[in-house]
Amino acid sequence: MEEKTKGDKDWREEVSKNLDYYLDTNEGRNELMEMVKAETTRLLQQIKSRQRVKEYIWLSKFCSSCLYFVKSKAGIMKCTKLNAKIVKPFHGKPIWAVIVTTNGEESLIVDINWCSKAIDVTDILVEEAIKRINNGYPYPCFEHNE
Numbered sequence: 001m002e003e004k005t006k007g008d009k010d011w012r013e014e015v016s017k018n019l020d021y022y023l024d025t026n027e028g029r030n031e032l033m034e035m036v037k038a039e040t041t042r043l044l045q046q047i048k049s050r051q052r053v054k055e056y057i058w059l060s061k062f063c064s065s066c067l068y069f070v071k072s073k074a075g076i077m078k079c080t081k082l083n084a085k086i087v088k089p090f091h092g093k094p095i096w097a098v099i100v101t102t103n104g105e106e107s108l109i110v111d112i113n114w115c116s117k118a119i120d121v122t123d124i125l126v127e128e129a130i131k132r133i134n135n136g137y138p139y140p141c142f143e144h145n146e
Helices: 002-017 019-024 026-048 123-136
Strands: 056-058 069-071 077-079 084-087 091-101 104-117
Touching: 002 019, 002 026, 019 026, 056 123
Parallel strands: 056 084
Antiparallel strands: 069 077, 077 084, 091 104
């Protein structure tokens, strides 16, 4: 991955060093166009191969009165408009795994437990944080549930 990044920088650096050639000559413009096409293709491939990431948002004081807010009997909260799970601030404790490689041990996060707190904070602090989420304003998806 580092080599790709290094290669990407190389063509950009080359163009910035020889701007006259790449902008003032037909041959340079054609080369630049090919470089940009290659970069576009690479980025599109990277986007297509990206794994789906679950969306999480912090609970705001407005969420419970929103039309799109759903809370299950188990206490799981969700925003149906954003298709996102809603979690309380300071919640989300990483679950670590130790993988032994040839170089030694490496730790990595394999999952996140959204039901437990990441750090030891009081419920009063969590409630205060909920009031201050998004500077005290509702999220853009908010529609008042009447």
